[in-house]
Amino acid sequence: MNLLRDLIDLIIPPLCCVCKRRLKNDEKILCNDCYSRIRLITPPYCERCGRPLPNLDINVCNTCIVEKHPFSYVRSVSPYEGIIESLIILLKYNGKRQTSKILGGLMSKVVKMEETYRNCELIIPVPLHTTRKRERGYNQAELLGNELSSELNIPIIPNALIRTRATPSQTKLPTEHRKKNVLGAFSINKRRQELFSGKTVLLVDDVFTTGATLNECTKTLIKGKTTDVLGIVCAVAGWELAIKTSDKRP
Numbered sequence: 001m002n003l004l005r006d007l008i009d010l011i012i013p014p015l016c017c018v019c020k021r022r023l024k025n026d027e028k029i030l031c032n033d034c035y036s037r038i039r040l041i042t043p044p045y046c047e048r049c050g051r052p053l054p055n056l057d058i059n060v061c062n063t064c065i066v067e068k069h070p071f072s073y074v075r076s077v078s079p080y081e082g083i084i085e086s087l088i089i090l091l092k093y094n095g096k097r098q099t100s101k102i103l104g105g106l107m108s109k110v111v112k113m114e115e116t117y118r119n120c121e122l123i124i125p126v127p128l129h130t131t132r133k134r135e136r137g138y139n140q141a142e143l144l145g146n147e148l149s150s151e152l153n154i155p156i157i158p159n160a161l162i163r164t165r166a167t168p169s170q171t172k173l174p175t176e177h178r179k180k181n182v183l184g185a186f187s188i189n190k191r192r193q194e195l196f197s198g199k200t201v202l203l204v205d206d207v208f209t210t211g212a213t214l215n216e217c218t219k220t221l222i223k224g225k226t227t228d229v230l231g232i233v234c235a236v237a238g239w240e241l242a243i244k245t246s247d248k249r250p
Contacts, residue, residue, distance in 0.1 A: 017030055017090055029102055038078055041075075044058065046060055046064055070219050073230045075231075076235055087234075088207060091206070107204075112151075117232075119200045121155075122156070124203055125145040126205040126214070127139065129163040129166040157195055159192060160195070186216055202232060206233060
């Protein structure tokens with residue numbers, strides 16, 4: 001089998017999914033140079049949504065001062081830019097499922113480092129509507145959740161939530177329309193409810209912008225009697241606006 005793999009690699013050498021440079025023997029999917037250019041979010045960041053903050057004197061971003069999120073906490077691996085943005089686009093729109101291994105691995109490192117996540121008992125991915133999933137062939141949040149489940153040894157319930165209507169993509173909508181777009185768009189899968197009722201859930205998605213999707217999913221899970229909901233995403237978008245008027249208020 002290794003000989004066959006080597007022969008294939010000789011004829012069609014594996015390339016970095018982002019820069020298209022030929023991968024070295026110790027590289028998989030993404031070259032080391034591209035990997036090293038991923039900008040990881042490090043302290044200081046918002047203690048509620050994980051957005052980067054300008055200095056250690058600030059605890060909460062302006063968005064979270066205004067928006068009372070129903071989830072307890074969410075963290076992002078990186079700002080939505082550069083290599084991370086390219087990986088997410090490849091995963092969502094170009095059928096490159098293997099990028100979920102890179103992204104999921106980074107997400108699991110964040111979860112392992114954060115004491116806040118230590119009580120998470122189950123992983124639940126944000127669902128796609130059946131129409132969108134059929135078009136794409138998979139749910140990217142579920143692929144990321146599978147990687148997290150494997151890395152963290154936490155069970156995943158991929159169909160705990162149901163997307164009840166095919167909403168337009170949040171990426172195409174202005175901020176003020178995002179909340180209305182997903183309002184009431186999720187329901188509990190009654191056949192799975194007993195599995196997460198009374199549990200602390202790790203909710204998984206790819207990008208966090210306003211938090212509208214995670215908010216709606218969290219509200220739905222709370223109706224399903226979950227004890228607590230924490231989120232983890234690949235990237236946070238629009239974070240620059242959130243820190244412009246941040247202050248020290250809790």
